[in-house]
Amino acid sequence: MxxxxxxxxxxxxxxxxxxxxxxxxxxxxxxxxxxxxxPELQGRLVCEGxxxxxxxxxxxxxxxxxxxxxxxxxxTEVQFIAAISGG
Amino acid sequence: xxxxxxSMQLNGEPVEFLAEPSQTLLECLRDTLHLTGTKEGCxxxxxxxxxxxxxxxxxxxxxxxxxxxEGRTVTTIEGIAAGQKLHPLQKAFIDHAALQCGICTPxxxxxxxxxxxxxxxxxxxxxxLWLANNLCRCTGYDKIVRAVQAAAKEIRExxxx
Amino acid sequence: MSTSSYNVIGTRPPRHDGxxxxxxxxxxxxxxxxxxxxxxxxxxxxxxxxILKRVDTTKAAAFPGVVAVVTADDFPQxxxxxxxxxxxxxxxxxxxGNVLAKGKVLYQGHAIAAVAATSLQAxxxxxxxxxxxxEPLPCVLTAVExxxxxxxxxxxxxxxxxxxxxxxxxxxxxxxxxxxxxxxxEFTTATVHQGYIEPHAATVLWNNDGRVNVWCxxxxxxxxxxxxxxxxxxxxxxxxxxxxxxxxxxGGKIPVYLEPVAALLSKKSGRPVRLVMxxxxxxxxxxxxPGSMMRVxxxxxxxxxxxxxxxxxxxxAGAYAGGMVGAGAMCVFAAYDIANQTxxxxxVLVNKPSTAAYRAPGAPNAAFxxxxxxxxxxxxxxxxxxxxxxxxxxREGTRRADGPKFRRVxxxxxxxxxxxxxxxxxxxxxxxxxxxxxxRGVAIGYWFNIGLPxxxxxxxxxxxTANLIEGSTDIGGTRTSIAMQAAEVxxxxxxxxxxxxxxxDTIGYTGxxxxxxxxxxxxxxxxxxxxDVIRQMKLRAAKLWQAEAVEFADGVFxxxxxxxxxxxxxxxxxxxxxxxxGQASVNPRGAGGSFAGVIADVEVDTGTGKTxxxxxxxxxxxxxxxxxxxVEGQMQGGSVQGIGxxxxxxxxxxxxxxxxxxxxxxxxxxxxxxxxxxxxQIVEVPNPAHPFGVRGVGEANIVSPPAGIANAIRDAIGVRxxxxxxxxxxxxxxxxxxx
Numbered sequence: 001m002x003x004x005x006x007x008x009x010x011x012x013x014x015x016x017x018x019x020x021x022x023x024x025x026x027x028x029x030x031x032x033x034x035x036x037x038x039p040e041l042q043g044r045l046v047c048e049g050x051x052x053x054x055x056x057x058x059x060x061x062x063x064x065x066x067x068x069x070x071x072x073x074x075x076t077e078v079q080f081i082a083a084i085s086g087g
Numbered sequence: 088x089x090x091x092x093x094s095m096q097l098n099g100e101p102v103e104f105l106a107e108p109s110q111t112l113l114e115c116l117r118d119t120l121h122l123t124g125t126k127e128g129c130x131x132x133x134x135x136x137x138x139x140x141x142x143x144x145x146x147x148x149x150x151x152x153x154x155x156x157e158g159r160t161v162t163t164i165e166g167i168a169a170g171q172k173l174h175p176l177q178k179a180f181i182d183h184a185a186l187q188c189g190i191c192t193p194x195x196x197x198x199x200x201x202x203x204x205x206x207x208x209x210x211x212x213x214x215x216l217w218l219a220n221n222l223c224r225c226t227g228y229d230k231i232v233r234a235v236q237a238a239a240k241e242i243r244e245x246x247x248x
Numbered sequence: 249m250s251t252s253s254y255n256v257i258g259t260r261p262p263r264h265d266g267x268x269x270x271x272x273x274x275x276x277x278x279x280x281x282x283x284x285x286x287x288x289x290x291x292x293x294x295x296x297x298x299i300l301k302r303v304d305t306t307k308a309a310a311f312p313g314v315v316a317v318v319t320a321d322d323f324p325q326x327x328x329x330x331x332x333x334x335x336x337x338x339x340x341x342x343x344x345g346n347v348l349a350k351g352k353v354l355y356q357g358h359a360i361a362a363v364a365a366t367s368l369q370a371x372x373x374x375x376x377x378x379x380x381x382x383e384p385l386p387c388v389l390t391a392v393e394x395x396x397x398x399x400x401x402x403x404x405x406x407x408x409x410x411x412x413x414x415x416x417x418x419x420x421x422x423x424x425x426x427x428x429x430x431x432x433x434e435f436t437t438a439t440v441h442q443g444y445i446e447p448h449a450a451t452v453l454w455n456n457d458g459r460v461n462v463w464c465x466x467x468x469x470x471x472x473x474x475x476x477x478x479x480x481x482x483x484x485x486x487x488x489x490x491x492x493x494x495x496x497x498x499g500g501k502i503p504v505y506l507e508p509v510a511a512l513l514s515k516k517s518g519r520p521v522r523l524v525m526x527x528x529x530x531x532x533x534x535x536x537x538p539g540s541m542m543r544v545x546x547x548x549x550x551x552x553x554x555x556x557x558x559x560x561x562x563x564x565a566g567a568y569a570g571g572m573v574g575a576g577a578m579c580v581f582a583a584y585d586i587a588n589q590t591x592x593x594x595x596v597l598v599n600k601p602s603t604a605a606y607r608a609p610g611a612p613n614a615a616f617x618x619x620x621x622x623x624x625x626x627x628x629x630x631x632x633x634x635x636x637x638x639x640x641x642x643r644e645g646t647r648r649a650d651g652p653k654f655r656r657v658x659x660x661x662x663x664x665x666x667x668x669x670x671x672x673x674x675x676x677x678x679x680x681x682x683x684x685x686x687x688r689g690v691a692i693g694y695w696f697n698i699g700l701p702x703x704x705x706x707x708x709x710x711x712x713t714a715n716l717i718e719g720s721t722d723i724g725g726t727r728t729s730i731a732m733q734a735a736e737v738x739x740x741x742x743x744x745x746x747x748x749x750x751x752x753d754t755i756g757y758t759g760x761x762x763x764x765x766x767x768x769x770x771x772x773x774x775x776x777x778x779x780d781v782i783r784q785m786k787l788r789a790a791k792l793w794q795a796e797a798v799e800f801a802d803g804v805f806x807x808x809x810x811x812x813x814x815x816x817x818x819x820x821x822x823x824x825x826x827x828x829x830g831q832a833s834v835n836p837r838g839a840g841g842s843f844a845g846v847i848a849d850v851e852v853d854t855g856t857g858k859t860x861x862x863x864x865x866x867x868x869x870x871x872x873x874x875x876x877x878x879v880e881g882q883m884q885g886g887s888v889q890g891i892g893x894x895x896x897x898x899x900x901x902x903x904x905x906x907x908x909x910x911x912x913x914x915x916x917x918x919x920x921x922x923x924x925x926x927x928x929q930i931v932e933v934p935n936p937a938h939p940f941g942v943r944g945v946g947e948a949n950i951v952s953p954p955a956g957i958a959n960a961i962r963d964a965i966g967v968r969x970x971x972x973x974x975x976x977x978x979x980x981x982x983x984x985x986x987x
Contacts, residue, residue, distance in 0.1 A: 005651035008416035018417070053330060053337040054411065054574065061652040062937075065699050065835040079651030082413060082574030083336050086698055086763030086947055087442070087499020087605035107369065118368075123279035124272015126495070128445040129527040133912035136445055164272035173270065181266035184877035187724035187885065189269035190276060190446040190495025219921040222912060224443045224496050225724060227884030228920040230877070 002030045002072040005079040013040035027057055028068035030078055045080055056083040095156045097122075098166025106153030112146075113137045115153035116163060124164040124193050128222065135221030138194040138201075139163045145201040147220070164193035167200060175238040175245070176200055185234035187225030195221050199235045207243050211236070255802070256736040257940055260877045263728045264747055269493075277449035277465035277492045278524050285451070286315055286364040288513055288523040289371035291378045292533055293353035293360055296389075296599040296905020297400060298382035300351055300360065307377040308363050313370030316516035317378070318509065319361045320350035324481035333474040342568040344479050346602050347508050353382070354402055354567035355601050356905050357532025359505070364513040364521045387599040387905040391562035392541050394596045401597075402567060408597040410569035413577045415649035418588030423556035427547030430556075431624050435617040437954075437972040438898030439539040439564065442606045443889070443917050446495020447530045452510035453520040460514075462489040462507050467497040467721060468760030473752045475504040476511055490751035491721040494761075498889070499605030502760050503535050531910040535604025536899060538563040538572050544580070544617040552631045554622075554640045556588040557581050561614060565595045566603040575696070576610030578650050579951070580618055582694040583659055583843065584640045589649040599905045605762065607886060608695035608947035612893060612954055616972060619691035619955030623962065633690050633959070634672070638663045642694070642843075658869030658933030658943075659692070659843040665931050666690060671847045671865040683855040686862070687964025692845035693951025697944025700759030702770040703833040704777040706734060706745075710822070712815025713744040714781070719758030720770040722749055724885075724946075725878045726761065732874050733771040733940060737778035739803025740814050756833045764842065764944020767874055768935075773834045775939045781830030785817055788824040792817075838937020842948040844868035846887065846956040852964045857980030859895055859961060865927040866953075871935040871943030883949045884926040890953025892918045898973050 001021040006014050014020050022037060024030035028046070035042045045052060046068065057064045058079040064070040072078060090105035097120065104119045116122045116139070125148060128134035132147040139148045140162040167174045176196050179185070186192040195218065202209055202217045209217065214235050215228075223231060268274040305317040328341040344350070349358045361378050365371035386400040393399055394408040402408060424430050450464035460482065466472045469489040477484045494501060506523040513521040525533065543560040559580045563573035577593035626633040641659045648654070666672060676686045705717045716731055727747040735742040758770065786798040786805065795807035803814045821828055849863040866883040873879040896916040900909045909915045934941025954972055962968040967982045 007414075007651070009412070009414045011416075054571065058652045059837075061655055062837045063696075063699065063839065065701075065837055077651075077653070081650050081652065082578060083571070084575045084578070084696055084698065084763070085336055085502070085571065085605055085609075085760070086575075086696065086765070087497075087502075087607040087609055109369070117279070121281065122272070123275070123281075126276070126446070127278065128447070128495075129912045131527070131911055131913065134445055134527075164270075168271055173267065177267075177270035180270050181262045184260070184263075184725070184881050186266075186269055187878075187881055188444070188446070188494060188496040189265070189274060190444075190493075192269055193272045196270060215921045219919045222445060222917060222919065224445055224498070224889065224917065225885045226881055227886075227888035227926045228918075228923060229884045229926045230881060231920065232925065 001074055002076045002078050004030060004034055005077065007080050010041060010044055013038045025071060026068065027070045027072060027078055030072055054083050055080050091154045093154055093157045095158065096160040098162055108154060110153045111149050112151040112153050112156055113148040116148060122163055122165050126190055126193060135198060136191050136194040138197040138221065140197065140201060145198055164197055167196060174200065175241040179234040179238035183230050183234040183237060185226060185230040191221060191223045195223065195231060203239050203242060208239060254736055256732045256742050257872065257874050258876065260875060261728060261742050263725045264731065265722065265727055274493045276446055276495050277463065280451050280463045280492055282451060282520045284519050286366060286517055286519050286521045287368040287371045288362055288364045288510060288521050289375040290359050291361040291375050291380065293349065293356055293358040295353055295382050295384050296356045296387035297385040298353050299385065300349060300353060300380065301383050302381040303361055304379040305361060308374040311370065311374035311377060313365040313367055314363055314374045315366065315519065316364045316513045317361065318512040318516060320348040322512045323479055326481050331478055333471055333478060336571045340478060343475060346568060347479065347505060355599050357601060359533060362509045362513060364517050389598055389600065389901050389905055390539065391564045391596040391598065394598045395562060395594065402599065403597065409594050410565055410597060411595040413574050413593040415577060415589065415591040417649045420556040420558050420588040420590045423588035424547045427555055428550040429625060429628050430545065430547040431621050432545035433621055433970060435542045435620065435970045437540045437613045437616060439536045439600060440893050440897045441531060441536040441915065442498035442500035444496025444498060444500060447525040447527060448506055448534060449524040450506040450510050451520055451522040452507060452514045454511055454514040458486065460487045460511050462487065463492055464489065464507055465494045465501060466491055467501045467762050469719060469721060469752050470757050471502060471760055472504050472507050476507050479508040480511055488751055488753045491749060494721050494723050497723055498607045499609055499762055500535055502762055503604050505534060527912060528910045531915060532907055533601060535602050537606035537609055538565065538570060538603045540564065540613040542613065542617040544621050546621045546625060548625050552629050552636045552639050554584050554586045557586045558590045561593040562596055563610065564598045564600060564603065566598060566600045568602040570595050570603045572603060572610035576614040578648065579611040579694050580614035582648055583642055583692050585642055585646040591649050607889060607950040611693060611695050611951045612890065615691065615693040615951045616955045616958060619952060620958055620968065623959040634663055634667050637692055655840065656933065656936055657841060657843060658931055661931045661933050662843045662845050662867050662869050663692060665867045665929055666845050666847055669847065669865055669929060671863060671927065676849060679851060684851050684853055685964040686849065686851045687960045688847065688849050689956045689959025689963055690845065690847050691952035691955035691959060692843060693948060694841060694843050695764065695948035695951055696841045697764035697768055697839045699769055699836045699839045700765055701833060701835045702758045702773040703756030704770065704773040705755065705829060705831045706777045706781050708781060708818050708821060708828040710819050712818040713746065714738065716745050716747045716774060717750045717755055718747060718770055719755040720749065720766045721761045723761055724881065725875065726766045729767040729874045729878055730771045730774045734774040734778040737775055738781060738814060764946040768839060768938060768942045768944045769834060769836050771874065771942060772836050772939060773832045776832030776834060777830045780832055781828055784828045784830060789817055791824050792820060838935065840871055840935030840937060840943040842869050842943045842945060844948040844952060846952045848956040848960045850957060850960040850964055852961055852979060854965065854983060857976035859974065859979060861891060861923055863924060865929065866949055867929045867931060868945060868949055869931045869933050869943060870945045871938065872932055872941035873930050874942060876930060879930055879945050880928040882945050883928045886949030887926050887953050888918050888923050890950045891923060891957065894954040894957040894972060894974055896973050896975055
């Protein structure tokens with residue numbers, strides 16, 4: 001079960017919980033698992049198979065380069081953060 | 088409008104070209120004579136990227152008309168090195184990392200040379216005052232001042248030797 | 249950390265493109281020449297917000313010398329969709345609409361039409377003949393006004409707010425109740441520009457074989473390729489982008505402005521077309537970075553432990569949705585370990601140019617607010633401001649409000665280096681005249697660095713040198729900082745590597761030179777490509793010697809008693825199987841963020857309000873400084889840009905949305921006379937994820953200077969300023985208010 005950090009704006013969908021445990025071996029599977037647990041999250045993190053606009057995935061504090069395909073394990077922290085580029 | 092015939096000395100060689108009356112010396116150098124080392128950053132004399140020497144005086148070539156160069160002597164960045172040998176300022180800019188993107192570098196080198204030609208040992212304050220018309224957005228100027236100081240020292244030592 | 253275990257890394261070799269750049273031979277975008285070149289000119293909006301009733305190009309098209317005229321109608325009208333072309337996800341309609349306005353203009357300077365002619369003079373005269381009929385609309389110029397009920401709406405709907413970001417951790421309201429001290433202040437900052445000295449320029453040839461060739465000044469050649477192909481509805485392979493030398497960018501040369509327009513003009517004319525912005529065009533028609541309004545509230549216990557923080561950030565997006573507030577919200581309290589935080593950020597449309605990244609985009613604004621409040625808390629508690637920061641500093645394991653925990657970072661080490669720096673304990677000295685007052689300020693700041701893909705190819709020459717090709721445009725010496733990493737692996741001096749930045753047909757996809765990523769990520773690709781070379785050369789040596797295993801260290805291949813240098817083995821390539829070419833493409837994780845801080849001494853003339861920087865020290869964690877001179881150069885450059893942001897720079901807009909200071913005389917960037925030497929101290933807390941420990945160093949250095957200077961001014965005159973720039977009238981007014 002990966003530890004998923006729920007963005008503050010979406011915590012209405014998790015009854016206010018900041019962290020939710022969800023099963024899966026990739027971020028994509030974890031999101032699918034999360035959506036089953038919290039149906040209101042459907043379309044809020046991933047829409048039509050891709051991350052919603054302006055969002056990036058961090059795995060254990062690092063921005064992932066593989067997005068939804070990023071592998072996770074039982075200890076992994078998954079966060080949905082703002083996509084940044086920089087100057 | 089009818090073009091005007093201009094002849095001048097450019098980096099030690101005679102050149103002839105036709106200039107529209109409204110064309111700046113900068114445009115004539117870059118577009119007509121294809122010497123693109125002199126850069127345009129603003130077009131109104133406020134960045135110093137287009138510095139050249141006109142009869143031994145430092146000018147921003149965007150504020151000089153091409154036709155004004157008739158019969159005069161112009162030195163651009165392309166005329167600073169002596170053949171294969173870089174001018175001490177050029178070498179110092181590389182060695183002291185005094186350039187990052189490099190777009191302002193030709194203007195700074197031409198302007199600094201104009202200073203060192205008449206003042207071989209300028210103070211830091213004097214260097215800053217002299218170069219205050221040349222903008223650099225990358226370096227914060229620190230390494231430019233140090234490069235000019237180092238080049239001045241080298242030129243003085245060369246002269247003594 | 250010592251770098252003595254390396255032969256190349258940590259040294260200061262001359263840059264490979266040095267001779268070209270000090271002799272004027274380096275070719276920048278506006279220097280590029282082609283036979284048959286046409287010159288372009290643009291028509292730009294004279295209104296900040298208006299409906300385009302009519303754009304009539306008839307007279308311009310008939311003008312002598314004019315070969316082509318284009319408007320937004322010349323773009324293929326493909327259905328709108330969201331694309332991510334290197335600048336974050338954006339609707340195609342926004343990219344297209346910013347390049348040439350359709351239906352409506354959203355800022356003064358918004359491009360409307362373009363002309364190509366046989367001379368620049370003809371193009372400019374013809375452009376003036378294009379008739380544009382506007383129906384002016386009320387304009388809105390600040391985030392606060394644009395969020396108010398009844399504000400003019402740029403893109404319809406019911407609000408100018410394009411995004412709300414919200415982070416929450418713990419319970420900040422409850423924690424404030426238990427704080428010994430709570431400070432809440434409101435701050436504003438003006439719109440500022442990156443101020444690169446080279447205006448945008450591009451030449452495009454739509455060739456007779458259907459391929460579109462672009463030569464331009466850009467931070468990301470692949471971004472240009474992808475945007476041009478997207479807007480022209482071509483496959484990406486139809487566009488080839490050759491990056492010229494680039495005269496500065498700082499984030500402002502990531503967006504694409506001229507290339508799609510020049511492509512349309514070339515398609516219509518059948519000839520190469522060059523477009524070059526004027527300085528006014530750069531100010532009015534490219535992307536500055538957001539002005540902002542911020543409210544920051546922080547609480548501490550009596551011992552100076554920060555226990556709660558709240559931030560409200562409203563950043564101006566400009567004419568289209570922007571991305572800077574997201575980063576601002578991630579950075580606003582990033583330097584501190586604060587258990588209870590609430591952060592709200594709003595991205596707000598205004599009638600100013602669409603904003604672009606500028607060196608740590610979003611972070612300097614936020615740090616100005618946070619670091620001013622932290623300074624005030626230290627004053628109230630009578631604590632040393634660095635001691636207070638150290639007590640609360642982020643470290644490995646500190647969680648940011650947006651979720652992630654920091655890996656190994658150097659915040660503590662940066663603050664300790666500031667404390668130990670001789671500057672921090674040096675006397676301020678006596679004011680230079682009776683009306684002058686002196687003060688010292690400190691501030692710290694954080695910025696990320698990003699990964700993104702990079703590719704490198706290294707081919708070995710028979711004389712023991714190697715050619716390295718890469719896709720990262722070199723803004724500040726990265727040819728050398730990247731080649732140094734390959735040289736370290738290959739055990740040869742860096743002057744034996746010839747780096748070249750090549751076009752998009754010739755190298756694998758490479759992300760922008762931005763996000764403090766180039767020395768980090770492309771350097772990583774060079775490291776891996778060099779390892780690939782060594783792997784292959786070991787096999788060649790094994791073949792030569794009939795050996796089972798070959799070792800390689802310090803530039804020497806060895807098997808038992810036999811050994812050969814890199815150069816000797818390179819001379820035997822053809823007899824052992826032909827050329828050796830190593831390559832690597834990476835898309836790295838593990839980008840380690842960088843902390844930085846400043847110590848600033850100022851003297852304020854209380855008569856005029858003018859602030860002079862007396863002494864300035866920048867400290868930054870570089871992870872590992874590959875080329876220390878270039879790291880120092882980034883720190884010094886970022887510092888002076890920060891000084892300009894702090895003291896002078898601003899888009900000075902009149903109520904109609906016209907920028908009143910769109911020249912380098914009036915947009916007052918620091919000159920060499922305005923600043924002292926910038927002392928630097930590089931801290932090295934290696935990034936454990938990078939082969940050499942590199943952290944990106946390009947950006948974090950601009951985050952803290954405005955706040956550090958604000959704190960120094962406060963120290964000098966006893967009055968705090970809450971708005972940037974803190975120019976002489978503002979300082980004088982603040983002191984007047986005090987009296």
